[in-house]
Amino acid sequence: MNHYPEAVVKLILHLCRLPGIGEKTAERFAMYLLTAPEQEVAALGKSIAELQKKVKICNTCFCLSDSETCRICRDSARDHSLVCIVESPADMAAIEKSGAYPGVYHVLQGLVSPMDGIGPDEIRIRELVKRVASGTVKEVVIATSTSVEGEATADYISKSLKPYSVKITRIASGVPMGGELKYIDQVTLKKAMEARRVL
Numbered sequence: 001m002n003h004y005p006e007a008v009v010k011l012i013l014h015l016c017r018l019p020g021i022g023e024k025t026a027e028r029f030a031m032y033l034l035t036a037p038e039q040e041v042a043a044l045g046k047s048i049a050e051l052q053k054k055v056k057i058c059n060t061c062f063c064l065s066d067s068e069t070c071r072i073c074r075d076s077a078r079d080h081s082l083v084c085i086v087e088s089p090a091d092m093a094a095i096e097k098s099g100a101y102p103g104v105y106h107v108l109q110g111l112v113s114p115m116d117g118i119g120p121d122e123i124r125i126r127e128l129v130k131r132v133a134s135g136t137v138k139e140v141v142i143a144t145s146t147s148v149e150g151e152a153t154a155d156y157i158s159k160s161l162k163p164y165s166v167k168i169t170r171i172a173s174g175v176p177m178g179g180e181l182k183y184i185d186q187v188t189l190k191k192a193m194e195a196r197r198v199l
């Protein structure tokens with residue numbers, strides 16, 4: 001890599017830090033950007049620079065949003081008494097794509113994982129309990145993955161919500177063991193949502 005000018009080396013090193021990008025790919029990106037139309041490179045640079053400033057976290061469901069409250073939470077056509085609990089914005093996007101879900105969401109931003117030192121206070125469970133305690137939620141569907149951490153999180157949530165008069169359901173099997181929601185096909189996900197069981 002040292003045979004490149006410093007600016008190129010710097011870019012390659014930055015690109016290498018992205019998930020799934022090795023040195024070869026980073027090198028290809030850098031070479032492309034060197035010869036790409038100036039406008040295109042400027043637009044890419046701008047969208048990267050603005051990303052963290054422009055993207056907000058919804059104050060209700062904690063998904064990624066353009067505004068303080070996200071589009072789904074503002075939508076009066078959705079069933080606000082039905083809340084689906086997911087690990088990440090990517091899982092929420094997967095359920096949205098399946099088109100089978102009429103309710104709203106709660107994005108935990110992680111899973112309980114004692115091995116990694118992530119306890120319930122590190123993710124958005126307290127906010128969930130508060131949301132349920134406010135009394136507008138009739139059912140929560142726990143749609144965390146079927147991994148050890150996903151199941152532990154589901155258990156913890158169902159225990160935390162027991163004192164409240166809310167129906168607690170778990171997304172059905174069909175989601176493969178250890179399976180991550182975002183990699184599951186939309187038909188399977190739709191079926192799993194429809195066949196959710198009461199915890």
Ligand SMILES: [Zn+2]
Nearest residue numbers: 058061070073
């Ligand atoms: Zn929201």
